[in-house]
Structure formats: structure tokens, C-alpha cells
Amino acid sequence: MKNEVKKIVKKVTIKRNPEKPQGYDDHSSGSPENAVEISCSDSQYSDDRERWEGRFSFILSLIGFSVGLNNIWRFPYLCYKNGGGAFLIPYFICLVCAGIPLFFMELALGQFMSKGGIAAWNICPLFQGIGYASTVAVFWLNAYYIIVLTWAVYYLYLSVTSIFGTVPWTYCDVAWASAECVDGSETFVNTSRNISAVVSPAEDFFNRYVLNSSDGIEDIGGLRFGLVISLIVSWFLIYLCIWKGVKVTGKIVWFTALFPYLILFSLFVRGVTLDGAWNGIEIYLKPNLTRLADADVWIDAGIDIFFSYSIGIGGLVALGSYNVYNKNCLRDAVIVTGVSTFTSIFGGVAIFSVLGYMAKDMGVEVGEVAKGSCLVFVAYPEAITTIPGAPIWSSLFFLMTLILGVDSQFVGVEGFVTSIMDWMPHLFKYKHSREFFVGATCIFQGVMGLSMITRGGIFVFELFDYYSASGICLLLIATFECVSIGWFYGANRFCDDIKSMVGRRPPMYFPICWALITPLTTVSILVYSVYEHTTLKLNNYTYPIWAYAFGYFLAFSSVSCIPITAFIKYVFASGSVTERFFALITPTISQNQIHENTKEPYNVKSTSSSNNPIMKTKSETCSNGKFPVEVHIDYSSAV
Numbered sequence: 222m223k224n225e226v227k228k229i230v231k232k233v234t235i236k237r238n239p240e241k242p243q244g245y246d247d248h249s250s251g252s253p254e255n256a257v258e259i260s261c262s263d264s265q266y267s268d269d270r271e272r273w274e275g276r277f278s279f280i281l282s283l284i285g286f287s288v289g290l291n292n293i294w295r296f297p298y299l300c301y302k303n304g305g306g307a308f309l310i311p312y313f314i315c316l317v318c319a320g321i322p323l324f325f326m327e328l329a330l331g332q333f334m335s336k337g338g339i340a341a342w343n344i345c346p347l348f349q350g351i352g353y354a355s356t357v358a359v360f361w362l363n364a365y366y367i368i369v370l371t372w373a374v375y376y377l378y379l380s381v382t383s384i385f386g387t388v389p390w391t392y393c394d395v396a397w398a399s400a401e402c403v404d405g406s407e408t409f410v411n412t413s414r415n416i417s418a419v420v421s422p423a424e425d426f427f428n429r430y431v432l433n434s435s436d437g438i439e440d441i442g443g444l445r446f447g448l449v450i451s452l453i454v455s456w457f458l459i460y461l462c463i464w465k466g467v468k469v470t471g472k473i474v475w476f477t478a479l480f481p482y483l484i485l486f487s488l489f490v491r492g493v494t495l496d497g498a499w500n501g502i503e504i505y506l507k508p509n510l511t512r513l514a515d516a517d518v519w520i521d522a523g524i525d526i527f528f529s530y531s532i533g534i535g536g537l538v539a540l541g542s543y544n545v546y547n548k549n550c551l552r553d554a555v556i557v558t559g560v561s562t563f564t565s566i567f568g569g570v571a572i573f574s575v576l577g578y579m580a581k582d583m584g585v586e587v588g589e590v591a592k593g594s595c596l597v598f599v600a601y602p603e604a605i606t607t608i609p610g611a612p613i614w615s616s617l618f619f620l621m622t623l624i625l626g627v628d629s630q631f632v633g634v635e636g637f638v639t640s641i642m643d644w645m646p647h648l649f650k651y652k653h654s655r656e657f658f659v660g661a662t663c664i665f666q667g668v669m670g671l672s673m674i675t676r677g678g679i680f681v682f683e684l685f686d687y688y689s690a691s692g693i694c695l696l697l698i699a700t701f702e703c704v705s706i707g708w709f710y711g712a713n714r715f716c717d718d719i720k721s722m723v724g725r726r727p728p729m730y731f732p733i734c735w736a737l738i739t740p741l742t743t744v745s746i747l748v749y750s751v752y753e754h755t756t757l758k759l760n761n762y763t764y765p766i767w768a769y770a771f772g773y774f775l776a777f778s779s780v781s782c783i784p785i786t787a788f789i790k791y792v793f794a795s796g797s798v799t800e801r802f803f804a805l806i807t808p809t810i811s812q813n814q815i816h817e818n819t820k821e822p823y824n825v826k827s828t829s830s831s832n833n834p835i836m837k838t839k840s841e842t843c844s845n846g847k848f849p850v851e852v853h854i855d856y857s858s859a860v
Contacts, residue, residue, distance in 0.1 A: 270335060270542075270543070271466045271467050271468055271543055272467070272543055272544065272545055273467055273471050273543050273544060273545075274468055274471050274472075275471065277475075278467075278470075278471030278472070278474060278475075279471075279540065279543070279544055279548065279553065280553050280556060280557060281471075281474040281475060281478040281479070282467075282470065282471065282474045282478070282540055282632060283328075283537075283540060283553060283557040284474075284478045284557055284560055284561070285474050285477050285478040285628030285629065285632060286531055286536055286537070286540065286628065286629055286632035286633075287529065287530050287531055287557055287558075287560075287561040288478070288481075288560065288561050288564045288625065288628070288629075289531075289625050289626065289628065289629035290369060290597065290622065290625055290626055290629070291525070291528050291529050291565075292529065292561065292564045292565040292568045292625075293485075293568040293569075293571075293572060293596075293597065293621075293622070293625070294596055294597045295525060295528065296525060296529065296565040296566075296568070296569060297505065297565070297568060297569030297572050297573060297596065298596055299521050299522075299525055300312075300505060300506075300565075300566075300569055301504065301505050301569075301573070302521075303512055303515075303517075303518040303521055303522070304508060304509040304510070304511070304512030304513065304518060305504065305505060305506050305507045305508050305509055306506045306507060306508035307508040307509050307510050307512050307513055307518075308512070308518060308521075308522060309566075310513060311513065311518055311519045311522035311523070312522040312525070312526070312562075313562075314522075315519075315522050315523040315526045315742065315746075316526055316558065316562065318734065318738050318739060318742045319523065319526060319699070319734075319738075319739045319742045319743055320526040320527075320529075320530050320532070320558060321554065321555065321558050322730075322731055322734035322735055322738075322739045323530075323532045323533075323699055323702065323703075323739060324530050324532060324537065324554050324557070324558055325550065325551055325554040325555075325727070325731065326702065326703075326706060326715075326731075326735060327532065327537035327538050327541065327702070328537050328538075328540070328541040328550040328553065328554055329541065329550050329551075329715070329718075329719050329722070330344065330538055330541065330706070331537065331538035331539060331540065331541025331542040331544070332541040332542065332544040332546070332548060332550050332722060333718050333719070333722060334542065335542050335546075336538075336542050336643045337535065337538060337539040337542050337636065337639030337640040337641075337642070337643040337644075338352045338355050338356050338359075338535030338538050338539060338636060338637075338639065338640030338643075338644075339352035339353060339356055339640045339641075339643065339644040340352070340640075340643040340644050341538050341542065341643075342705070343808060343809040344705075344706075344710055344808045345705045345706070345709050345710045345806055345808065346790060346804075346805050346806070346807070346808075346809050347705075347709065347787050347790060347791075347802075347805035347806050348701060348704070348705035348709065348783065348787065349786055349790070350701075350782040350783035350784065350785065350786030350787055351698060351701050351702055351705060351782075351783055352535065352640065352644075353782035353783075353786055354694075354697075354698050354701075354779045354780055354781075354782040354783050355533055355534050355535035355538075355636075355640075355698055355779070356535055356636075356637060356640045356641070357778055357779040357782060358533065358534050358535075358689070358690045358694055358695070358698065358779040359534040359535050359536065359633050359636050359637050359640075359690070360637055360666075361685060361689035361690055361775055361778075361779070362534060362633060362689065362690040363630065363633050363634050363637060363666055364666045364669045364670060364685065364689075365670070365673060365682055365685035365686060365689065366626070366629070366630055366633065367452065367455050367456065367459070367630055367666070367667075367670055368452075368670055368673045368674065368678075368682050369626055370455040370458075370623060370626040370627060370630060371448055371451040371452045371455050371670070371674060372431065372448075372451070372598055373619050373622040373623040373626055374451035374454050374455055374623060375431065375447055375448060375451040376431075376598070376602070376615070376619045376622075377616060377619040377620055377622075377623055378447075378451070380612055380615040380616040380619055381612075381616050383612045383615075384612045384613065384616065385612075386612065387606070387611065387612070388602070388605070388606060388611055388612055388615050389426065389430075390422045390423040390425075390426035390427075390602055390603070390606065391404065391422060391606045391611070392404045392422055393422050393425070397425065397426065397429045397430040398422065398425050398429070399420065399425050399429060401419050401420050401425075402419070402420055402421070402422055402425045403419040403420070403421065404421070404422045421599070421603045422603070422606070423598075423599050423600075423602045423603035423606070424599045424603070426602075427598050427599055427602075431445075431448070431598075432445075432676075432678070432679050433445060433676050434676060434677070434679050434680075435676040435677045436762075437677065437680060437762055437764075437765075438677050438680035438681060438684070438764060438765070438768050439677070439765060440676065440677050441672070441675050441676065441677040441678075441681075442675050442676025442677050443675060443676060444671060444674060444675055445674050445675070445676070445678075448674035449671070449674060452667060452670055452671070452674060453667070455627075455630075456663045456664075456666070456667045456670075457663075458627055458631075459627065459630055459631045459634055459663060460659060460660060460663045462477075462627065462631040463631050463634060463635045463638065463659055464655075464656050464659045464660070465656070466655065467543045467635075470631070470635065474628070476624075477624050477627060477628040478628060480624060481621045481624050481625050481628075482564075484617050484618070484620060484621040485564075485567070485568060485571055485621060487617060488571045488575075488614070488617065488618060488621070489567065489570060489571040489574070491575075491608070491614065492570075492571050492572075492574030492575045492578070493570075493574045495574065495575065495577075495578035495608070496578060496581060496582075497577045497578045497579075497580065497581030497582065498574035498575070498577045498578050499574075499577065500577040500580065500581060500587060501573035501574050501575070501576045501577020501578065501580065501587050502570055502573055502574055502577060503577075504573070504577070504587045504588070505569055505570065505573035506569075506570075516749060517753075519746075520746055520749055520750060520753070523742065523743075523746040524692035524695075524696070524746065524750070527692060527695040527696065527699065528692070528695075529561055529562075529565065530558060530561060531629070531632075531633075532695060532699055533694075533695040533696075533698035533699045533702070534633065534636065534690065534695070534698075535636045535637070535640055536632050536633055536635070536636035537636075538636070539632075539635055539636040539639035539640065540632065540635075540636075542639065542643070546722055547722055547723060547724070548722070548723075549723050550722075550723070551719070551723060551727055572596060572601060573587070575601065575604040575605070575608070576600060576601070576604055578604065578607070578608075579603065579604035579607055582607050597622060601618065602615065602618075605618065634659070634662065634663070634666075637662065638655070638658060638659055638662060641658070642655065642658070673685070679759070680759060680762070680764070680768075683757060683759050684757065684764070684768060684771065684772050684775075685775065687757045687772065688757070688772035688773065688775045688776045689772075689775035689776065689779075690779075691776060692746075692750060693747065693750050693751060693754070693776070694776055694779055694780050696743050696746055696747040696750065697747065697780045697783075698779070698780065698783075699739075699743050700740055700743045700744055700747065701783050703735055703736070703739050703740040703743065704740060706735055707732070707735035707736035707737075707739075707740065708736060709806045710806070710808070712731075712732035712733075712735045712736045713732055715732070715735070716731065716732050756769055757769070757772065787805075790805055791805060
């Protein structure tokens with residue numbers, strides 16, 4: 222909660238003092254040269270960072286961020302494609318080995334540092350490029366993910382305006398339909414045409430009416446007026462959700478995080494009561510254990526974990542940074558990952574129950590109607606047309622889709638905004654500066670999105686989706702996160718920091734994962750993903766060379782920040798090679814790590830060439846736990 226009252230602050234300066242007795246540094250060798258001197262002075266300080274209000278605002282925001290379109294779009298199809306229930310085996314293994322440890326690490330980092338993406342990685346300045354990389358990645362992600370919301374807004378409008386009739390993708394006797402279009406009056410069974418060549422009205426509607434696609438990215442074409450309005454509406458909703466900060470956002474998530482479950486449950490109840498529904502559920506969950514021998518199944522499971530839990534894009538760090546210091550983020554991490562996994566499985570049941578009914582109604586196999594990533598805008602809308610009261614169910618479905626998308630999008634934008642504001646706070650000291658920056662961000666990225674709602678926009682969208690925040694980029698970022706915290710900062714030291722927040726150390730499972738199991742998992746998936754990587758093709762269309770070049774620019778623009786930042790920091794650091802190295806792995810803390818709810822100050826370790834400087838020493842001089850402490854480390858005298 223935002224603290225409006227100014228408090229007395231102890232300003233602490235740490236210097237190396239060879240005369241200090243043994244015991245000032247718990248992690249030192251005990252020699253006097255590793256001791257530190259802490260001197261205190263009073264000053265005025267105002268903690269003006271906003272905090273989440275209430276016990277549940279934070280956890281609901283996490284659920285809204287993690288539970289998104291991936292849960293009802295990507296996961297159900299991957300589960301069906303990769304062996305049904307057997308896919309859950311590699312999925313849960315990857316969740317335990319990488320998903321939960323990384324999810325918790327990012328939350329704890331944000332909460333401990335009270336900073337967003339970039340500034341939070343001052344915990345290990347050598348790897349501050351991780352913050353830049355995640356900020357760039359989420360910037361690209363926000364620019365193209367909004368297009369999915371744009372489509373959802375457009376479909377919702379068409380569904381609501383058809384409430385007393387039929388949804389417009391029901392029949393083929395319309396101007397936009399192709400010669401291959403087949404509707405319910407001419408099923409796949411009784412048609413004399415080539416089955417592989419026919420398309421449904423829903424597929425034709427999406428490709429030929431909503432997108433009105435051109436032949437390629439070279440023919441970008443004009444804007445689609447209906448989609449332009451939908452894009453403006455989408456960005457306006459995002460702006461309303463975050464323009465006033467987390468105090469307002471914390472109230473909004475009560476609706477955006479919970480209401481979709483009411484709709485999803487309604488769709489589930491309607492779906493399982495349809496004839497043929499259990500055929501769809503069976504093919505969705507029936508395990509095919511032979512698929513576990515396929516490496517692609519394990520790779521799909523691992524990469525889906527990063528998409529499902531929004532790891533590596535800075536949003537979790539930003540959300541955690543608005544926590545009070547002693548928030549039990551470990552408990553919240555376990556709860557949210559459990560809720561997200563349950564939603565993925567449950568959402569798949571709701572989707573495939575309707576697809577099973579549709580397949581039986583058309584006299585075809587479920588696999589004929591489950592069309593990959595088109596589940597949301599092709600397969601499910603097509604299935605809804607066969608249900609009585611189709612416009613009502615369609616309206617509910619796309620309202621749920623929109624809310625899920627808005628929840629994930631506005632937290633992504635909040636992650637970007639928080640990263641920039643905490644990185645350059647001097648630019649945001651003026652009244653309403655946050656509101657203006659959020660508005661400028663929404664407008665700028667809205668203009669970027671215009672290229673994706675032209676006739677050739679789908680080709681631009683797929684280019685962003687495939688390269689900018691791809692699985693390979695997120696895996697690289699996550700690997701460096703583990704290396705930074707698990708190896709250079711120290712997994713055990715980070716556990717001590719968590720203990721200072723929540724009152725107890727996390728189980729040994731976490732430091733072991735951060736230092737060993739998780740990086741091994743991410744590197745294994747990364748190596749195989751790179752080995753199997755192919756250039757993007759959309760159906761039978763091959764992109765021109767310049768488009769591929771732009772795609773690789775999108776990918777490298779984020780991950781290249783990590784080595785470039787490390788190199789620049791090393792070059793501009795002073796001292797010998799060893800002194801530079803230890804200076805760059807020493808946490809840079811500009812604001813105190815003593816918080817009002819803790820009884821101990823954030824403790825500072827000395828700097829020496831023989832012992833990595835770790836901030837862990839208790840100060841008897843500044844032992845009053847009621848006051849924050851601002852820590853300044855004199856590196857010149859400490860090294």
C-alpha cells in the first residue's frame with residue numbers, strides 16, 4: 222500500500238575497516254580484512270512506491286497474467302497433438318524442473334528489490350542485460366499480442382449484433398465465401414468434392430472476411446476499418462486498466478481474473494451435455510504413451526511452460542515489486558502455477574467437448590475439426606454454429622477470450638512501464654508523468670499494430686509471433702536468470718534474502734533447481750530447439766529474404782542485450798580484471814532493504830578479492846528495524 226507518511230531513515234555508509242573485530246561478516250573467513258564498518262545518519266525519506274491493496278489483489282493479478290489465451294488456445298491443441306494425457310507427463314516434469322522455480326525466482330526478485338525488470342537486476346550488475354532483454358521482448362510481445370484482442374473484439378461485436386439471428390460464419394451463401402466452402406447443408410460426408418480441399422464457413426470467414434488476406438507480406442494492402450476500430454477499443458481498455466497504477470489495477474483484476482471462470486464453467490456445462498462430447502474429451506485426454514519417445518513432445522511441453530507462466534518477459538518481476546516486503550510469494554507462486562495448470566486442462570475439456578459434438582454432427586473424426594492454432598477463431602466458432610442459441614454462446618466465448626487477453630496484455634504493458642520508470646525515475650517525478658507515459662506507450666504500440674491489420678497484416682503478425690518473443694528467446698533469458706542468481710549471486714544467498722522476507726528459507730528444492738536442474742532443463746530444450754529450428758512458412762507461402770532478416774533482428778534485439786550490457790559494463794569498470802569482475806557481481810543497492818515489517822536490516826557484506834561481496838552482515842549500529850535504510854557501498858575502499 223502506498224505510504225503517504227514520511228519517516229526517519231537511517232542512511233548507512235559501508236566502508237572496509239581492517240580494525241573492526243571478527244564477526245561483522247557472517248560469510249567472511251573471519252579475517253579482519255573482510256570486516257566492514259557501518260555508520261549511520263538520520264535523514265528524511267518518503268516511501269512513495271505503490272503497493273498492492275488487500276490480500277488477494279496480487280495473486281489475482283498473477284492469475285490474470287498467467288491464465289490467458291494460451292490456456293484455451295495453445296495448450297489443448299498441444300495436448301491433443303502430443304499423445305493426449307501422455308503429454309501431461311513431460312508437461313508436469315518441465316513444470317517442476319523449470320516452471321515453478323523460475324516463476325518463484327522472478328516474483329521473489331521483484332519483491333526483494335522493489336524494482337521492475339531492469340533495475341531489479343542490479344542484484345547482479347554483470348547480468349543487468351537480462352532486464353533489458355526481457356523489457357525488449359515484452360515490448361515486441363505487447364505490440365502483436367494486442368492483435369489477438371482486436372480479433373476478439375471484432376468477433377464479439379459480430380456475435381452481439383447477431384443475437385436474434387445467426388452468426389455470420391454459419392453459411393457459405395455469402396459474397397466472401399470461396400468455391401471450396403462447405404457449410405452444414407453439405408457435410409464432409411455427402412459432398413462430392415475433394416475432402417482435403419474443402420473449407421468451413423468459419424475458416425473462410427476468418428481468412429477472407431476478417432483478415433481479407435493478400436498473397437504475401439509484399440502486398441501489404443489497405444487497413445481493415447472494422448479491425449482499426451477494434452484495435453483502438455482494445456488499447457483503450459488496456460489504458461484504463463493501468464493508467465493509475467496498481468491500486469486501480471488491483472480492483473480491476475477482481476473482475477478480469479474471476480469472471481472468465483464463470484463463462485468457462487458455463488461453456489463446460491453446455492459442452493459436456495452435447496451428444497458426442499465425450500468422444501472429443503476422450504481423444505483430448507486419452508494417453509498415447511508411445512508419443513513419449515518423440516523428443517518433439519518434450520520440447521513442446523517445455524516451451525509451453527514458458528508461454529503459460531509468462532516467464533522471462535519481466536512481468537512477474539514487475540508485479541512482485543509492488544508487494545509489501547514480507548509477502549509470502551512462495552505460497553502465491555505455488556497457488557498460481559496450480560491454478561494455471563488446472564485452467565489449461567479444464568479449458569481443453571470445455572473446448573474439445575464441443576468439438577466432439579461437432580465431429581459427430583458432421584460425421585467426421587475429431588481430428589478433422591481440431592485445426593491447431595485456429596481453435597479460437599476457426600474451430601470453436603464453427604462448432605458453436607451447430608448449437609442452439611449460437612449467437613449467445615458465441616458472445617460468451619469471445620467475451621471470455623477478450624477478458625483473458627486483456628488481463629495478460631495489461632500486465633505485460635505494466636511490466637514494460639514499470640521497468641522503464643524504475644530504470645529512469647528522474648523522468649517521472651512530475652505530476653501525471655505516469656499517465657502520459659502509459660498513454661504514449663499505448664498510442665505508439667497501437668500505431669505499430671496497424672501494420673498487422675492490413676490485408677497483408679497476418680504475415681506481419683506471424684513474423685512477430687515466430688521470432689520476437691519466441692521460445693528460443695525466452696529459454697535464453699531464463700537460462701541467464703539461473704546463471705545469474707544460482708551461480709554468481711548465489712542460490713543460498715538468495716534463499717537467505719527470501720528468509721528475510723517471508724521468515725523462513727524455501728525448501729532445498731529451489732536452490733538446487735536454480736543452480737543445477739533448471740539451467741540443465743532450459744539448455745537441453747534450447748539446444749534441441751535451435752537444432753530443429755526452421756524458417757517461418759505460412760501455409761505454402763515463403764517469406765522474402767528481407768522479412769527473414771527482420772525476423773532475426775526481432776529475436777536478437779532482445780537476447781543480444783545480455784552480452785552487450787555485460788561487455789559495456791566491464792569495459793567502463795575501473796580496476797584490475799579481478800576487481801572489475803567482483804565489482805560487477807556485487808549488488809548495487811540504491812534504496813534500503815530494511816522494511817517496516819521486518820525486525821532486521823538488510824545486511825551488507827564486505828568486498829574483497831578473496832571473498833565475493835555478499836550483502837549479508839547484520840548491523841548492530843543500525844538495529845532499529847522500524848526504519849528503512851539506504852545503503853551506499855564504497856567500492857574503492859572495499860575492493
